[in-house]
Amino acid sequence: xxxxxxxxxxxxxxxxxxxxxxxxxxxxxxxxxxxxxxxxxxxxxxxxxxxxxxxxxxxxxxxxxxxxxxxxxxxxxxxxxxxxxxxxxxxxxxxxxxxxxxxxxxxxxxxxxxxxxxxxxxxxxxxxxxxxxxxxxxxxxxxxxxxxxxxxxxxxxxxxxxxxxxxxxxxxxxxxxxxxxxxxxxxxxxxxxxxxxxxxxxxxxxxxxxxxxxxxxxxxxxxxxxxxxxxxxxxxxxxxxxxxxxxxxxxxxxxxxxxxxxxxxxxxxxxx
DNA sequence: ATGGTCGCTAAGCGA
Numbered sequence: 677x678x679x680x681x682x683x684x685x686x687x688x689x690x691x692x693x694x695x696x697x698x699x700x701x702x703x704x705x706x707x708x709x710x711x712x713x714x715x716x717x718x719x720x721x722x723x724x725x726x727x728x729x730x731x732x733x734x735x736x737x738x739x740x741x742x743x744x745x746x747x748x749x750x751x752x753x754x755x756x757x758x759x760x761x762x763x764x765x766x767x768x769x770x771x772x773x774x775x776x777x778x779x780x781x782x783x784x785x786x787x788x789x790x791x792x793x794x795x796x797x798x799x800x801x802x803x804x805x806x807x808x809x810x811x812x813x814x815x816x817x818x819x820x821x822x823x824x825x826x827x828x829x830x831x832x833x834x835x836x837x838x839x840x841x842x843x844x845x846x847x848x849x850x851x852x853x854x855x856x857x858x859x860x861x862x863x864x865x866x867x868x869x870x871x872x873x874x875x876x877x878x879x880x881x882x883x884x885x886x887x888x889x890x891x892x893x894x895x896x897x898x899x900x901x902x903x904x905x906x907x908x909x910x911x912x913x914x915x916x917x918x919x920x921x922x923x924x925x926x927x928x929x930x931x932x933x934x935x936x937x938x939x940x941x942x943x944x945x946x947x948x
Numbered sequence: 949a950t951g952g953t954c955g956c957t958a959a960g961c962g963a
Contacts, residue, residue: 694954694955694963695955698956719955719963746956747955747956747957747961748955748963749962795962796962796963798963893953893954893963894954894963895951895953896952896953897952
């Protein structure tokens, strides 16, 4: 596998934005404050022609790969670094827009960045009575077969909708039967991880068993007081690439911004 | 123990 030589600092962010049009003001705030080189968005909830391309280009994010659909899901990667889109995966073969891949050009040249939104999986953790749960596991199995053949320095980021570690949830025992933290999901995610040897970059920097959440439900009266969070969002890298990660941070304060997403943004910095 | 809230698009779905 190729390695990337140390010429540039490149920062990459991921954020499930839950409607990019409604939340354009906080996206702009984030880009001004953090100025990541690349931002991967999930749940843009719009079609490509509705994406706020000009507004993001005005902030310097002129390079964009948008994979949208009407009303639901949708992913987009916007960048100050030249990139080229090279993949759109439809792991369920049902037309849902949940995965777009880009290759970085210029700084970070050769690095592949996969932006994915894994299905939430419905409420009941039993594929016999809840097809959505089976589709979530199948989605991961198909990504696992794909990951076995990755032979380039790759980062995969996004909303995985699984919190694998005990310290990724506010109450391990209470969530064992709740979709996102069940044993079968954690095992299936581990299979995907092993297929490429992905390194969980977030957990390299905010180490287990330290509390690390990226999502808090809208349904809680006060997300901060009860702090019933889960780490659903992840940034994973190929082993060699992971060694070039120099920093990782999260913007938990974004959960309190005006009209917030229920997810917060994560940022990883590389010396490439 | 249950229901609690969002966003899209126009009553219900997905989260």
